[in-house]
Amino acid sequence: MSVSSATQPMIYNPPKDFAKQAHVPSLEAYETEWRRSINDPEGYWGEVAAESHFFKKWDRVLEWNPPMAKWFAGGQTNVCYNCLDFQIEKGLGDHPAIIWEGEPAAADGTPKQQVTLSYRQLHARVCRFANALKKLGIKKNDRVTIYLPMVPELTIAMLACARIGAPHSVIFGGFSAQAIADRLTDADSHHIITSDGGWRRGSVVPLKSNVDEACKLVDKVSKVIVLKHCNNDVHWDAGRDIWWSDAIDGMSEDCAAEKLDAEHMLFLLYTSGSTGKPKGILHTTAGYMVYTRHSAKQVFDYKPDDVYWCTADIGWITGHSYIVYGPLQNGVTSVMYEGAPNFPDWERFWQICERYGVTKFYTAPTAIRAFMKQGAELPKKHDLSSLKLLGTVGEPINPAAWAWYNEHIGGNRCPIIDTWWQTETGGVMITPLPGATPTKPGSATRPFFGIDAAVVDHSGTPVEPNESGLLVIRKPWPGMLRGVYGDEARYRKQYWSEIEGCYFTGDSARCDEDGYFWIIGRVDDVIKVSGHRLGTAEIESALVSHPKVAEAAVIGFPDEMTGEAIAAFVTVKSGVNVSEDLKQELRQHVSRTLGAIAKPKDVRFTDGLPKTRSGKIMRRLLRELATTGSVKGDITTLEDLTTIAKLNGEAS
Numbered sequence: 090m091s092v093s094s095a096t097q098p099m100i101y102n103p104p105k106d107f108a109k110q111a112h113v114p115s116l117e118a119y120e121t122e123w124r125r126s127i128n129d130p131e132g133y134w135g136e137v138a139a140e141s142h143f144f145k146k147w148d149r150v151l152e153w154n155p156p157m158a159k160w161f162a163g164g165q166t167n168v169c170y171n172c173l174d175f176q177i178e179k180g181l182g183d184h185p186a187i188i189w190e191g192e193p194a195a196a197d198g199t200p201k202q203q204v205t206l207s208y209r210q211l212h213a214r215v216c217r218f219a220n221a222l223k224k225l226g227i228k229k230n231d232r233v234t235i236y237l238p239m240v241p242e243l244t245i246a247m248l249a250c251a252r253i254g255a256p257h258s259v260i261f262g263g264f265s266a267q268a269i270a271d272r273l274t275d276a277d278s279h280h281i282i283t284s285d286g287g288w289r290r291g292s293v294v295p296l297k298s299n300v301d302e303a304c305k306l307v308d309k310v311s312k313v314i315v316l317k318h319c320n321n322d323v324h325w326d327a328g329r330d331i332w333w334s335d336a337i338d339g340m341s342e343d344c345a346a347e348k349l350d351a352e353h354m355l356f357l358l359y360t361s362g363s364t365g366k367p368k369g370i371l372h373t374t375a376g377y378m379v380y381t382r383h384s385a386k387q388v389f390d391y392k393p394d395d396v397y398w399c400t401a402d403i404g405w406i407t408g409h410s411y412i413v414y415g416p417l418q419n420g421v422t423s424v425m426y427e428g429a430p431n432f433p434d435w436e437r438f439w440q441i442c443e444r445y446g447v448t449k450f451y452t453a454p455t456a457i458r459a460f461m462k463q464g465a466e467l468p469k470k471h472d473l474s475s476l477k478l479l480g481t482v483g484e485p486i487n488p489a490a491w492a493w494y495n496e497h498i499g500g501n502r503c504p505i506i507d508t509w510w511q512t513e514t515g516g517v518m519i520t521p522l523p524g525a526t527p528t529k530p531g532s533a534t535r536p537f538f539g540i541d542a543a544v545v546d547h548s549g550t551p552v553e554p555n556e557s558g559l560l561v562i563r564k565p566w567p568g569m570l571r572g573v574y575g576d577e578a579r580y581r582k583q584y585w586s587e588i589e590g591c592y593f594t595g596d597s598a599r600c601d602e603d604g605y606f607w608i609i610g611r612v613d614d615v616i617k618v619s620g621h622r623l624g625t626a627e628i629e630s631a632l633v634s635h636p637k638v639a640e641a642a643v644i645g646f647p648d649e650m651t652g653e654a655i656a657a658f659v660t661v662k663s664g665v666n667v668s669e670d671l672k673q674e675l676r677q678h679v680s681r682t683l684g685a686i687a688k689p690k691d692v693r694f695t696d697g698l699p700k701t702r703s704g705k706i707m708r709r710l711l712r713e714l715a716t717t718g719s720v721k722g723d724i725t726t727l728e729d730l731t732t733i734a735k736l737n738g739e740a741s
């Protein structure tokens with residue numbers, strides 16, 4: 090563990106006007122409440138949960154049998170009810186819940202499709218669709234796979250599932266058939282909701298045909314509900330497929346929300362880990378509900394008239410927690426945009442902010458770097474004066490991008506919150522509170538309420554300030570994952586065995602003398618490309634499924650734009666000739682198998698891969714090679730020294 094030289098960065102205090110109106114208006118207020126939340130978690134979370142709607146109050150706030158947690162056990166609630174009915178009861182029936190804009194647009198960026206749904210309208214659509222799901226035979230506990238573009242029906246489908254107690258498993262629309270098939274199999278899901286297609290940079294992504302392919306790979310899907318969105322031609326299986334519009338035809342707009350036990354499974358979301366098999370991260374009802382509501386309110390400092398835009402895709406956890414469940418439970422307006430940030434050009438995001446008067450904006454550092462490259466003239470053309478707060482998520486933000494965001498988007502007046510969290514944590518864990526926490530660009534700052542974060546060494550002992558170590562969470566929190574679907578052993582091993590008694594995040598970090606956390610990066614085989622989480626093992630198995638490949642090792646290496654990029658080291662089968670064409674073929678092969686986001690930036694052919702005597706690929710050496718161009722690091726455990734000599738000399 091190294092001690093970094095702690096040069097003191099710039100500190101930005103929360104703007105005074107912002108602090109005055111904020112839910113948490115000062116650092117002292119944050120510290121007092123944080124201490125209380127840590128000293129008396131049950132008291133704290135019991136009080137917070139009392140602001141949610143429960144059909145039946147819980148018996149006990151927390152039952153903790155490490156690493157198994159039950160939050161609000163004995164209670165009954167429904168997340169969909171909290172997002173819709175409860176808001177309508179509070180008088181928000183006519184308030185916009187969702188403002189959606191489709192991608193197709195005129196050359197000047199004027200959208201061809203816009204939809205605004207009030208809380209009451211959204212409620213009606215969700216109920217209708219929930220009745221349709223029931224009519225199709227979907228019951229409580231059935232896992233429903235959702236593979237849709239960023240359209241209002243995606244939110245409707247998720248909420249309808251939550252309403253009837255059918256856990257959803259949303260698959261990112263950028264994943265391809267094999268990825269869908271793997272997730273269908275793991276979740277043992279028999280129902281899919283999809284659309285004919287989705288718009289991306291002016292083209293139609295053929296979602297339905299990806300589903301058709303996936304259904305050929307797994308023989309278990311009994312029903313596919315298909316939304317007509319792009320009007321592209323689709324193959325039709327009359328016994329299996331049904332149009333969304335036919336499914337809801339004649340359905341009532343009343344559907345009572347199921348009274349669900351606090352620990353009822355709300356959803357699975359598949360994410361990458363260190364093996365090739367994606368993990369179904371399991372979140373349950375009450376804890377996730379309370380944690381996303383509370384964190385969204387405090388972190389984004391929601392006020393009733395906020396028009397809030399999170400640019401993530403709902404296929405990732407950020408969209409689940411902070412496009413759907415967090416904002417709607419707080420009665421704010423959540424903006425949804427279907428397409429690419431640069432369609433028809435790089436002004437689209439700023440046009441959307443201006444068009445709807447967006448007040449709070451949450452995006453990924455990769456997007457900020459991409460905008461930065463296009464120049465400050467583009468945002469300058471638009472009135473961004475409605476913005477009050479800016480956020481980032483998914484990867485560390487470099488100070489230059491932070492400064493650009495602050496000046497050119499936030500007009501030097503908006504607090505910036507750099508939020509650290511994970512699919513597994515359900516909600517934001519380390520973050521500034523915008524009216525309270527002075528920020529240091531590049532640091533996610535301090536833990537959220539109830540979060541006991543620490544940087545420790547391998548024995549679990551906290552390291553000194555500014556020394557790097559492993560980031561752990563020492564206490565359970567309501568939004569935590571409850572398991573890896575169908576694999577308790579993996580849950581225990583992956584998250585709870587590395588450091589005794591702690592949740593291990595897989596990240597390394599340092600904590601400075603002010604208690605500010607600086608995330609360094611993953612210590613496992615997870616790569617973050619443009620903030621998207623990918624596993625090296627998944628990409629490797631896609632590569633070796635190509636008939637010409639014998640062996641492959643994949644690593645992430647730093648990239649100015651995407652944070653990290655993928656490099657693949659490949660050995661081919663004997664007799665195969667390596668060529669530029671084969672490189673391109675392999676890149677395409679990964680793209681077809683997993684999805685375009687997993688396409689390696691760089692493919693290098695090599696005679697052999699550096700391995701330890703026990704056969705483990707030494708990715709550290711490959712990373713060094715991809716980053717610096719040669720290997721000089723410690724190679725004492727390497728089995729065959731000639732491999733490194735060859736890699737140094739020959740990798741091309």
Ligand code: WTA
Nearest residue numbers: 482483484485507508509510511512608622
């Ligand atoms: C990384 C995304 C630095 C981290 C919500 C974590 C970050 C992984 C930040 C989880 C941040 C997320 N600064 N790194 N603000 N936020 N990460 O599951 O490595 O897609 O472990 O969840 O993203 O990625 P996931």
